[in-house]
Amino acid sequence: MNYKIIFPLLTLIGLITSCKSYKIKVYSLSRKIEYIETDEKKRMYATEPNKSIVFISDSTVNYTKIYGHLGASTTIKYRKLNDTLILESQDIYGQNLTENNPDFSNLYLINNDSLTSLQNEEKYYSVSYTKSKTKKFEPFYLIVNNQKIKLDNRRKAIRKLKKLIDQEKDWTELDKEVAKSEYGIPTKFRTYKINE
Numbered sequence: 001m002n003y004k005i006i007f008p009l010l011t012l013i014g015l016i017t018s019c020k021s022y023k024i025k026v027y028s029l030s031r032k033i034e035y036i037e038t039d040e041k042k043r044m045y046a047t048e049p050n051k052s053i054v055f056i057s058d059s060t061v062n063y064t065k066i067y068g069h070l071g072a073s074t075t076i077k078y079r080k081l082n083d084t085l086i087l088e089s090q091d092i093y094g095q096n097l098t099e100n101n102p103d104f105s106n107l108y109l110i111n112n113d114s115l116t117s118l119q120n121e122e123k124y125y126s127v128s129y130t131k132s133k134t135k136k137f138e139p140f141y142l143i144v145n146n147q148k149i150k151l152d153n154r155r156k157a158i159r160k161l162k163k164l165i166d167q168e169k170d171w172t173e174l175d176k177e178v179a180k181s182e183y184g185i186p187t188k189f190r191t192y193k194i195n196e
Contacts, residue, residue, distance in 0.1 A: 047077045062076075076091050
């Protein structure tokens, strides 16, 4: 038996089994979207930045703020005390976070589904919680110029409805029996008629 090979092999196996893997957990604060009118067109505008807190290890988080398409991220040390998350006021590079981020909060009530700031009451939801609460898309029909259009996925519906909003079109929901008799649409679908 060759002991020179067995000892390093056992050491390697011991190291691999003793290392614990850390599951990254993401909490997000969604932006509030409003419609504003510019150049006689309605456009979507984010009134607040998108923020996220990502647990990357058992002692550090990444804190990210995104304004439109620009953003910044920094790594911060943290500790947990019962059900409270406490973030350091400086990042790992020694920068004071409250100087450039007046809305920065370092105390959060923590549970599996959310983080709630104890200073400004912002609520960050975990990605797994958000996915579980996202409602499945329900297909529907639009009647445009007496022609029926089935919108069977979210992306297609958003694109079509954005055009209608930009054209400032109004629509009304048709009764399901009326939609079936006039346009042959099954009663399980909602139908909206675009007003000319």
